[in-house]
Amino acid sequence: MRSLIRTVRKIFYLVLGIIGFPVNLVIVVILFRGKCGLSACSSRYLLAMAVLDLLVVIIEIILSRIEHDFFPLSFLDITPVCSVHYALRRLAIDCSVWFTVMFTFDRYVTICCEKLKAKYCTEKTATVVLATTSSLLCLKNIPIYFRFEPDVIVDNIPWYCCNSDAYYYDPVWEGFKNFEKILTPIFPFGLILFLNALTVRHILVASRVRKSLKGQSKGENSSDPEMESRRQCVILLFAISGCFVFLWLWYILYYFDVDDPLGSNGEYIFKQVAYMLRNLNCCTNTIVYVASLSKFREKLRNPLEAIFT
Known part of the structure; x- marks a missing residue:
């Protein structure tokens, strides 16, 4: 069973790397050029998320998972390089997660906080928020470099990254792991x-109020551009955050050491599936853009049409 899961995992990460890199690169280029029907603030958050998705594909999928499966010995396995690489992996994943949170909060302010919207939902604020978040996460991941020690030393060269004894027994490291x-x-x-x-609560209340004011509760049907704009915004927000919640749920359950009735094999399978779904999150935003933004679909379709024509 474990050999089958390893084979599935290898194929999964290989396909994810082959597809994820060019697709996310195209997404970054399109968002960088703009004119996708998004505000400058939203575009800044989505561009940052797309760049982090691309970095996760490169650092986590290609240089870690694929390299480990198909190139078991390379310069990336030298202990100092391995330590830096692991810290960068954690940094990319942390930023990917927290940029999603920042985007969700920005949409909440846009929809629910009319007074705060004019001051907070600007391109300058988005840049400051993203830069501050990235800097704090960089500082948080510095200790990870000192977590490892070499597994073997060959010709005075330390190879592989092995957790130090202090990582398991030192209360400081224990606190860091919980943090x-x-x-x-x-x-x-x-x-x-x-x-x-x-x-959701705010939108439902606002929708009932607007329908009441426009007389739609009495059966009148008239278009409401404001509600239509909010509907598109909410679809984008819930699609991104919904995918995040679903794909990270299994990783969180694994973190909590959920009892597995299948025993050790079931625990191994659950772990691998949890990690695969977590890493799949780096490509789901592409599907969200294509599905929810008509202008984005048009810009994505035009270069593809030019290529095939």
Whole structure:
């Protein structure tokens, strides 16, 4: 059973790397050029998320998973390089998660906080928020470099990354591990659910009020551009955050050490599936853009039509 799961995992990451890199690269280029029917603030958040998705594909999928499966010995396995590589993996995943949270909060302010919207939902604020978040997460991941020690030393060259004894027994490292679990992904997971619940509540109340004022409760049918705009915004928000919640849920359950009735094999399968779904999240935003934004579909279709023509 484990050999089958390993084979599936190899194929999964290989396909994800082959498809994820060019697709996310195209997404970054389209969002960078703009004119996708999005505000400057939303475009800035989505561009940052797309760049992080691309970095996750490169660092986590190609240089880690695929390299480990198909090139078991390379310079990436030298201990100092391996330590830096692992810290960068954690940084990319952390930023990907927290940029999704920042985008969710921005949409919440846009929809629910009319007074705060003019000050917060600007391109300058988005840049400051993203830069601050990235800087703090960089500082948070510096200790990860010192977590490892070489597994073997060959010709005075340290190879592979092995957790040091202090990582298992030192209370400082134990506290750091618990902090990591809470910071990513438990707290963002709960925060996204909370913000979405507030957004849904506000939209339902506002919708009933507007329908009442426009007389739609009496059977009149008239278009409402404001509600249509909110509907498209909410579809984009819920599609992105919904995919995030679903694909990270299994990783969180694995973190909580959910009892598995299938024993050790079932635990191994659950772990691999949880990691695969977590890493799949780096490509789901592409589907969301294509499905929910008509102008984005048009810009994505035009270069494809030119290529095939």
